[in-house]
Amino acid sequence: MSADRVDRRRLLLAGGICVAGAGFGTAWYVTTRPQPPAGNPLPVEVGDLAPGRLRTVEWKGRAVWILRRGADEIAGLAGYESELLDPASLHSLQPEACRNPHRSLRPELFVAVGQCTHQGCPPALRAGAGNRNEFLCPCHTSKFDLAGRVFRSGPAPANLVIPEYRLEGADRVVIGES
Ligand code: FES
Numbered sequence: 001m002s003a004d005r006v007d008r009r010r011l012l013l014a015g016g017i018c019v020a021g022a023g024f025g026t027a028w029y030v031t032t033r034p035q036p037p038a039g040n041p042l043p044v045e046v047g048d049l050a051p052g053r054l055r056t057v058e059w060k061g062r063a064v065w066i067l068r069r070g071a072d073e074i075a076g077l078a079g080y081e082s083e084l085l086d087p088a089s090l091h092s093l094q095p096e097a098c099r100n101p102h103r104s105l106r107p108e109l110f111v112a113v114g115q116c117t118h119q120g121c122p123p124a125l126r127a128g129a130g131n132r133n134e135f136l137c138p139c140h141t142s143k144f145d146l147a148g149r150v151f152r153s154g155p156a157p158a159n160l161v162i163p164e165y166r167l168e169g170a171d172r173v174v175i176g177e178s
Contacts, residue, residue: 036060036113038164040176046109047171052133054125056114059175063114063122064163066173073146074107076132084149086159092117092149094162095178103147103162111165111173112148118156135160 042059044066049055051070056063078101081087089099097105104110116123121139128134128143134151135144142154150156164178 036062036161036163038176038178042175043168044173044175045171046173051108057175059163064175065110065112065114067110067112067125067146069102069108069110069146073133074102077102077145077147080145083151083153084145085152085157087149089149089159092159092161094159095164097178098162101147103149103159105165105167109167109173110146110148111162111175113161113163115161116142116156117150117158117160118142118154123160 036059040060042057042064044055044057046055046066046068049066049068051068052073054065054067056065058064086092089103094103102110103112114122116137116139118137118140121137123135123137123142123144125133126136128136133146135146135148137143137154137156140155142156143151144156144160145151148160148162150159163175165173165175166177168174
């Protein structure tokens, strides 16, 4: 066998291992960090939460975010799907009712566990490229959009986790109950 053919086979094998590794990483994430189970319901008043503002509460020892998205931010959640690892949230954790482009029960209220899906660091809300707000994880620079969808550019293998929650009227979120 020529040296060229051996090199080509090595390249193909290495590529296959990388693809398998990425798939394994996602499977590992989904099976080892399950959806936080419902329970210990935590009511949170959000009537005073202005558009663009984020509130963090603690639920079952985890930071949970509630972000009120403005109309521009909701409209801005489209048009860059090719940059996202899991734009339709097929391999990420969320209640079934939140498997939609805004990953929430109501477009203006986004609820998520505030932990990066890479190694659990807390991402921070900041202005990103094109002045589009995003969550940036300072540890290894994974980025998430305002629906918690992860960009391909970083190492995080899945979108941010959405816990079970329900809405009570216009201004109350109850985390931990569906
Ligand atoms: Fe967030 Fe590594 S923990 S990128």
